[in-house]
Amino acid sequence: MTSFTTRMDRRNIDQVMMRAAAHARKEEKFQQGNFEFVSLAGHILESSCKHEEGIQVEGCLKCKYNRELQLEELPEMVFARNSLKISFANGFIEFNTLDALKMVCADRLPDVKVGASSVWQSARQDRIQQISEHQKPFDWTFTTHYKGTVEGLKVEPTTERIDMERLKRRDQIVFMSSVTLFEDELADHGIAQLSARIRVMKEGYFFVLLRFYMRVDDVLIRVCDTRIVGDHTDNHVIREWQLREAKYEDLHQADSEALLDVDRAWMHLPIVEEHVDRISGDVEKVID
Numbered sequence: 001m002t003s004f005t006t007r008m009d010r011r012n013i014d015q016v017m018m019r020a021a022a023h024a025r026k027e028e029k030f031q032q033g034n035f036e037f038v039s040l041a042g043h044i045l046e047s048s049c050k051h052e053e054g055i056q057v058e059g060c061l062k063c064k065y066n067r068e069l070q071l072e073e074l075p076e077m078v079f080a081r082n083s084l085k086i087s088f089a090n091g092f093i094e095f096n097t098l099d100a101l102k103m104v105c106a107d108r109l110p111d112v113k114v115g116a117s118s119v120w121q122s123a124r125q126d127r128i129q130q131i132s133e134h135q136k137p138f139d140w141t142f143t144t145h146y147k148g149t150v151e152g153l154k155v156e157p158t159t160e161r162i163d164m165e166r167l168k169r170r171d172q173i174v175f176m177s178s179v180t181l182f183e184d185e186l187a188d189h190g191i192a193q194l195s196a197r198i199r200v201m202k203e204g205y206f207f208v209l210l211r212f213y214m215r216v217d218d219v220l221i222r223v224c225d226t227r228i229v230g231d232h233t234d235n236h237v238i239r240e241w242q243l244r245e246a247k248y249e250d251l252h253q254a255d256s257e258a259l260l261d262v263d264r265a266w267m268h269l270p271i272v273e274e275h276v277d278r279i280s281g282d283v284e285k286v287i288d
């Protein structure tokens with residue numbers, strides 16, 4: 001009798017908690033020309049389920065993450081409710097945490113070719129020991145080459161480029177928003193962070209940046225950027241994806257202060273890989 005009542009109370013509390021979490025979401029929406037932008041921000045993903053153990057609960061994000069990800073460990077802070085979505089034509093491009101984490105390697109240690117650097121060895125030693133003793137290996141730097149989730153739009157490689165000079169102009173901003181998707185301090189050895197931000201200019205164009213930033217102190221800096229630019233009268237956008245990285249030992253020209261600031265460090269990092277796509281709503285129309 002008592003346990004039954006307790007269980008009922010527990011279930012009610014779970015429902016209230018889940019509703020509260022859903023309502024704590026902050027939504028920002030903006031429409032300009034052919035495009036609609038929505039950013040969502042909410043609580044961090046709970047470290048454990050709020051419901052009874054051993055069952056899967058519909059609507060429980062923790063259950064969903066456990067089910068869909070093979071990762072042995074998640075970043076310290078997972079903002080599972082955060083996202084940024086750009087809708088146009090009959091589709092959308094979205095940046096969301098779950099799809100980004102799906103691209104983190106779940107069965108190998110990080111592929112960081114730094115040889116036998118003693119700094120690297122000591123920096124990662126405790127972490128690696130932890131992982132190899134208790135867990136299956138995974139990329140504990142949480143490196144993801146995620147460049148967004150696309151639905152209902154055509155993606156094709158292009159030689160077009162984003163006009164970076166225009167982005168440097170101080171045009172009037174009519175909407176801006178930024179969300180963090182996940183963050184981890186790499187056991188106090190640096191940082192791994194994925195975030196997305198948007199700026200819509202009065203003149204009619206917009207700029208989105210999804211940035212994965214990873215720094216293992218004194219060893220390596222890696223930045224994986226996805227930039228999207230579009231114009232309000234267009235039916236397409238240009239997406240530039242770029243991976244940059246460098247070892248500290250190759251960054252002598254930069255001062256150490258600068259290396260702690262991603263925007264300053266970025267300029268010193270060589271491009272390792274790059275892809276440019278045109279994403280359009282030019283899906284062939286059926287004529288009656």
Ligand SMILES: [Zn+2]
Nearest residue numbers: 049060062063
């Ligand atoms: Zn759950």
